[in-house]
Amino acid sequence: MLVDRAMTKQAETRREHVLDLINRLTVLPTTANVPMRILKLQRSPSASAAQFAALLIADSCLCSKLLGLANSAWFSPARPITKVSDAISMIGLRNLMPLVFATAIAGVYDQVGLSPSVRRRFWEASVFKAVAARECASHLAPEYAEEAFICGQLQDIALPLLFSVDMTVWPETEELLHCQTEYRREREQMLYGADHADLGGRLVKRLGFPAFFQETTRGHHDAPALRGMLTHQGLARSIEFAAMMPHNPSHRGMDVDRLAEFFESTRTEDSPEIQPAALLADIERHYRTMLEIMSDEGGGDGALRSFIREASQELCVRLESMIGESCMMTSTFATLERELKEKIQQLEWRATELDYDGLTGILNRRGLLSRTEEVFTKASDLGIGCAIGFVDLDDFKDINDRYGHPLGDLVLKSVSESLQEALHGCGIVGRYGGDEFTFLLIADEPSEAMAVTDRIATALGDLTVQDNRVCVHVSASIGLLWVGTPTGSNKLETALKEADKLMYEAKRSGGSKYVLGELKSAG
Numbered sequence: 001m002l003v004d005r006a007m008t009k010q011a012e013t014r015r016e017h018v019l020d021l022i023n024r025l026t027v028l029p030t031t032a033n034v035p036m037r038i039l040k041l042q043r044s045p046s047a048s049a050a051q052f053a054a055l056l057i058a059d060s061c062l063c064s065k066l067l068g069l070a071n072s073a074w075f076s077p078a079r080p081i082t083k084v085s086d087a088i089s090m091i092g093l094r095n096l097m098p099l100v101f102a103t104a105i106a107g108v109y110d111q112v113g114l115s116p117s118v119r120r121r122f123w124e125a126s127v128f129k130a131v132a133a134r135e136c137a138s139h140l141a142p143e144y145a146e147e148a149f150i151c152g153q154l155q156d157i158a159l160p161l162l163f164s165v166d167m168t169v170w171p172e173t174e175e176l177l178h179c180q181t182e183y184r185r186e187r188e189q190m191l192y193g194a195d196h197a198d199l200g201g202r203l204v205k206r207l208g209f210p211a212f213f214q215e216t217t218r219g220h221h222d223a224p225a226l227r228g229m230l231t232h233q234g235l236a237r238s239i240e241f242a243a244m245m246p247h248n249p250s251h252r253g254m255d256v257d258r259l260a261e262f263f264e265s266t267r268t269e270d271s272p273e274i275q276p277a278a279l280l281a282d283i284e285r286h287y288r289t290m291l292e293i294m295s296d297e298g299g300g301d302g303a304l305r306s307f308i309r310e311a312s313q314e315l316c317v318r319l320e321s322m323i324g325e326s327c328m329m330t331s332t333f334a335t336l337e338r339e340l341k342e343k344i345q346q347l348e349w350r351a352t353e354l355d356y357d358g359l360t361g362i363l364n365r366r367g368l369l370s371r372t373e374e375v376f377t378k379a380s381d382l383g384i385g386c387a388i389g390f391v392d393l394d395d396f397k398d399i400n401d402r403y404g405h406p407l408g409d410l411v412l413k414s415v416s417e418s419l420q421e422a423l424h425g426c427g428i429v430g431r432y433g434g435d436e437f438t439f440l441l442i443a444d445e446p447s448e449a450m451a452v453t454d455r456i457a458t459a460l461g462d463l464t465v466q467d468n469r470v471c472v473h474v475s476a477s478i479g480l481l482w483v484g485t486p487t488g489s490n491k492l493e494t495a496l497k498e499a500d501k502l503m504y505e506a507k508r509s510g511g512s513k514y515v516l517g518e519l520k521s522a523g
Helices: 002-024 033-041 049-056 060-070 084-091 093-108 116-140 142-154 159-165 170-176 181-192 196-206 211-218 223-229 233-244 256-266 276-293 300-332 334-355 365-382 396-403 405-423 446-461 492-508
Strands: 385-393 427-433 436-443 464-466 471-473 476-484 513-518
Touching: 002 159, 002 181, 002 196, 033 049, 033 060, 033 093, 049 060, 049 084, 049 093, 060 084, 060 093, 060 142, 084 093, 084 142, 116 142, 116 159, 116 233, 116 276, 142 211, 142 233, 159 170, 159 196, 170 181, 181 196, 196 211, 211 223, 223 233, 233 256, 256 276, 334 365, 365 385, 365 427, 365 436, 365 492, 385 405, 385 446, 385 492, 396 405, 405 427, 405 436, 405 446, 405 464, 436 446, 446 476, 446 513, 476 492, 492 513
Parallel strands: 476 513
Antiparallel strands: 385 436, 385 476, 427 436, 464 471
C-alpha cells in the first residue's frame, strides 16, 4: 500500500511537471536540419510554395507554428486549415521566412532542455511515423495524405516531455511503448498520471492546431474512437496503421502477417488491397530519402552556429526590408490619413460613448449585452461552451461613504484592470452598473471556466487600492453560471438573472468567494 501511494505521488508530480511544460511551451523543440534546408531553398529564385511545404511539413515545430497562425483570430478562416500548403498560401512566402527563422531559432534553443542528439532522435521517430501514415493514406485516402503525415508526426509529440521530466523512468517508458495498448495505458497512468496520447492532445491544443489534430493525437491508439470521429475510414486506418509502427526508428521490424491481418480485418468494399511487404518497403525507402534530404551535412556545433548566423542575417535583411516598405506605405497614405482622421476620431468617440464605460474604459451594459449576444450566436453555431460570471464588490458603499467617491472610482478602475488581466483574452468583461461587473467565458467544459474564475477570485481577493491618504482591501462576491453550448432556449437575459442569483448566494454566505451553478434548459 505504501508503494502504491508513493507511486501515485510520483505520478502526480511528473504529471504536474509535464502540464507545466505544456502551458509554458510556445514552440516545440527542433533540430536545425529542416530550417537549414529552407534557408538554402529560399535563396533560389525558382523556389515554389510546394517545395517549402514539403520541407516545413517534416518539422513539427515549424508545422505547428504555421497551422496555429493560419487558424488564429488573425486570419479567422471559414474552415479549419489542416494542410501546410494552404497555410503558406494564407500567410504568404514573404511573411513566411521571418516566421520560420525566428521559430527555428527558438526551437533549437528549446524550453524543454533536450540535447541536440536527443532532439534529433525524437525528430527521426516522428518522421518515421509520419511517412508510414502518409504512405498508407496514399492507398486508402490519397486526398488526405498531407493530413495523415501530420497526424503521424504528432502521435508521439508528448514523448520528449516525458523524457525530460524524469529520465529515471524513461527506459521503462520506452519498453511500454511496445506493449499492448491497455497495459501500456495503465502503466503510463501509474508513471505519469496520464498516457502520452492524452498529453499529446493537450499539447497539440496548446500549440493552436485545429480540433481535428487534437482528436487524432489523443485517440491514435483507440481504433474504435478514430473510426467514429473520422468520416473517411481510409484516413482513420492510416492513422491507426502509423500507431502500430515502432516508436523507436532503430527498431523498425514489423510482423508482415500481423499487418496483413490488420488490413484484411479493416478492409471495406471500396478500399484497395494492400500488400504489407510492399508498403513497408515503400515506407523504408521514403523515410531514408527524407533523412538524406534533411541531413545536416556533418552536423555538430559548427553547423548549428552557421545556421543561427545565417538565419539571423536573413531575419535582419527581411525585417529591414519590411520596415522600409512600411515607411513607404505610411508616406503614400499620409494624405488620405489626414483627410480621414477627423471622421475616424468622431466614429471612435461615438463608439466609446455608446458601448464603453467612461470611468473604467471597459464595456458598459449596452456594449456587453450586444457582444455577448453575438458570442452566444457564434458559440451555438460552432458548438462551443460558455459561462456567465456576475461580480459584485463587497461593502463598496462603505468605501464611498467613508473615504469618498475619488477613492471609490479608483477601486472600480483597479477592479476593471484586474478582471481584464485575469481573463487573459479568453472572454469579455463589462461594467454592468455601479459596482457590478459581468464577464463571459468561452470554455470547453465547466472546469476550464472554474479555473479562470479561480484566477479572478484570487486577483480580486489580493487586490488593495491606495491613494495618498488611505489603503483599502477589495473583495467581491461572484456568481458563475455554466451555460454550455447556447441554444434557442438559453436566453441571455435568463442566464444573467441566474448568474446574479448565484452572486447573491455567495454574498449571503459571507462574500469574498464564488458560487457555481448550471443553466437548466427550458422545456
